[in-house]
Amino acid sequence: MRADLTAAGIKIVHHGRLTWEALELTGESDDSVVFDDEYPIDYKTCSSAMFKRIERAQSYGDLIRSPFIWIRHYPAQMQAYMLMLQKRLSVLFFKDKEGGARYLMDVELDQKYASFLIEGIRYINDCVKKEDPPKAEMKEACDACGFADHCFPGVERGASAGNLEIVTEETWLMKLKEYQILIDRGVQQTAKEFDKLDKEIKEEFRGRRVLCGSHLIESKPYFVPFYDVPKEEKEKYLKQREQFRTSIKLAAQAL
Numbered sequence: 001m002r003a004d005l006t007a008a009g010i011k012i013v014h015h016g017r018l019t020w021e022a023l024e025l026t027g028e029s030d031d032s033v034v035f036d037d038e039y040p041i042d043y044k045t046c047s048s049a050m051f052k053r054i055e056r057a058q059s060y061g062d063l064i065r066s067p068f069i070w071i072r073h074y075p076a077q078m079q080a081y082m083l084m085l086q087k088r089l090s091v092l093f094f095k096d097k098e099g100g101a102r103y104l105m106d107v108e109l110d111q112k113y114a115s116f117l118i119e120g121i122r123y124i125n126d127c128v129k130k131e132d133p134p135k136a137e138m139k140e141a142c143d144a145c146g147f148a149d150h151c152f153p154g155v156e157r158g159a160s161a162g163n164l165e166i167v168t169e170e171t172w173l174m175k176l177k178e179y180q181i182l183i184d185r186g187v188q189q190t191a192k193e194f195d196k197l198d199k200e201i202k203e204e205f206r207g208r209r210v211l212c213g214s215h216l217i218e219s220k221p222y223f224v225p226f227y228d229v230p231k232e233e234k235e236k237y238l239k240q241r242e243q244f245r246t247s248i249k250l251a252a253q254a255l
């Protein structure tokens, strides 16, 4: 992705490790692109499905409100780089790793959002100094967090957690988010989209107990009695019972 920029004649500089001592914050921005000034740029590759969602986003504000935690991290990361490099504008450069498409998104320094992030960092630093961690609540981010054993001692996780599997694949996280959106809109009774998704999810997780994002999917077998009688035997008992199908229509349309 860096090669795309240099091929287009765009000058790039690399700042290496960035440090904000007062906040005990460090990071390493990928690069800065040079126009009238230097603007931090970060390269992100993502699946085609996620790329399409990002492309549809109106601005970085939509990324801040994304249901996916790793997407919410992107604009936060850029705010930190801009503060550390004292810039007012930065760029997120996305690449669809399956289809190869590219998309550039401006991320402005957002004072209100940056203050919220700084406040969070100060709070964490304070907790660390006092050795007084806040009470942990299990969230989506905990699935892949290295501190999980510290926050939830004794709670088994991953494949070892009984028969509970933790699924973090982006495809299923996204499908379950879509599923929940349809339920929240109250369209599950009528939407074909919902039926398709419902079937797909149930087929994928048949016979499994899975935690995927904020959804717990439990699929257990149950047994329905049936008579396993050979066809020829069954036919001996075949009879016709009279039944009625009734339609009710407006007469003007039916005649």
Ligand code: SF4
Residues within 6 Å of the ligand: 136, 137, 138, 139, 141, 142, 145, 146, 147, 148, 149, 151
């Ligand atoms: S496990 Fe990680 S993400 Fe979850 S509460 Fe603890 S530190 Fe936060």
